Amino acid sequence: MIFSLVTGLLTIYGCWTWLCLEFNVRRARALGLPVVRTPFDVNGHLWVVVQPFVWKLFAVVPIPWSAYPDIVRFSHRNWNYLEKSNPIQRFGPVWALACPGGVHIYVADPDAIEDIFSRWKDFVRPVHKYEVLSIYGPSLFNAPIEQWPRHRKAVAAPFNESIMKFVWQETLQQTRAMLNYWTSQSAAGIPDLQRDTRTVTLNVLASTVFRETYDFVGSANLKLTNLSTAESFRDALLVVHHYIIHLMVIPYRYLIGPLVPQRLSRIGLAALNLKQIMTKVVTKEKAAIKDGSPGSGGLVTSLVRAIDHTSKRGVLSLKETLGNIFMINFAGLDTTANVLAFMIMRVAGEPEIQDWLREEIMAVTKGRPVQEWEYELFSELRRCYAVFLETLRLYAPVTGLPKTTARGVQSVQIGERTIAIPPGTDVFPMLLGVQTDPRYWDNPFNWKPKRWIACEEGSSGVFGEALMVPRKGTFFPWAEGPQSCLGKKVSQVESVAVLAALLVIHRMRVKSKPGETEDEVRKRVEDCCDDNNFNILLEMNNPAQVGLECFEI
């Protein structure tokens, strides 16, 4: 009886899914676009949970990924990375992915992409997809479009040059501590590169937000269960961040209570503590404004002061303020940390690039110790910046930038063609596709930081170099237009500071196996970077598989 019921329900579900899929395939074809069909919505809750197991099974079968049919390949949550610019070569600059949940249109034409980013009221951020992130309240990520300018105005204010100076200094200090830890690990190698870059990023963010300095703790000594989440913003944030998927599924208030198992209640308590710490700081900053005192001077001070309490248009409620403080930390943490890890991994496999970078670092800093490096050096370290840009080109942490057509049919010009997109359709600028399109990038799959450096006419050497500016719409890891990333400069300052402090008196090395050539080592590094997932953001599955060492020269 139960078996028949389950079989019946599954059959109905299967038929319904198939009907929806076919309906969406027709909708996509009606637009005159090449259509790829998949039976799963890559972001569908059930499929997100099930698919890692499915791909593990596929990995056992000795068939190359490229040999699978599209229906398999485009069901992978990480297909943007796996396919790169291949769909553009096959389907052209605009094509559709039809799944049971809807039609997704992918755009790979640079001019059309710029147009989409600039028409942010026509191609809106689908805020319902980010609703799960409003753990503490609405933020600029998930506020409805008409509320977004109010949030953006307040949140953008703290991202000024005085914050950047602080980020620069704090990152240099944290990187030095990380290097001390890494050199002490040299016999065993660096145990967890990604965790360490996350700690640096977290410490920098936490102190930028609250002006409190935290010690760097290396991955081997970092135990989540030992953290004092009741007092430290940094520790509470770390636990909340680590268990963010749990907290997206279950609101933290349900994780607190005598009947909840201890493991879960720790997560709930950390989330509650984080809220209390943030509330206390905001209240203190408001009191400081009333007293005329300067406040902590961190990002929260500027944020609270940027909220115009005299006009309704400028006000953020306490809930919205907390929502935005959390969102700044969430958006700024793993994005930067993951790119840093990819960047250090790739640099480690390229001794020649390390020499090239050190030449610049020594010339720009004039060999002074890191403690004396002022923020103004940042803009001169172009080679270091080039390494960061090249890493973002191949390993952008945000690979999908969903937009939805709002307010009626929206037209997009693709070359000579005009495509009229119906309301409520998801449109994706194809970030990794365009960033690896051979029409815009020479040898697009090769990690070549030098492609970003051009020599100014008539000059030579480090000081005669300038940064290459790519064609508009061909490089947009921070998105573009009014809704683009607010923390772009924070991530730039942080990454350049990490790389410069890392290579001034240290080298990174991959532990080579007996008889291994330099090319084989490089291939191992590449394979390690290719072994990645997109659970939330692009990240390596297991950076420790390479065996990295850091030593002083």
Ligand code: HEM
């Ligand atoms: C390499 C590092 C980073 C990358 C690649 C990155 C990428 C992005 C992208 C693609 C968006 C737009 C998302 C969308 O339109 O759906 C975005 C938005 C945002 N990012 Fe970043 N981000 C990085 C670092 C940071 C940092 C360090 C912070 C803060 C400290 C930050 C804060 C934000 C905020 C607040 C927004 C929302 C902007 C708005 O809606 O007005 N990001 N980021």
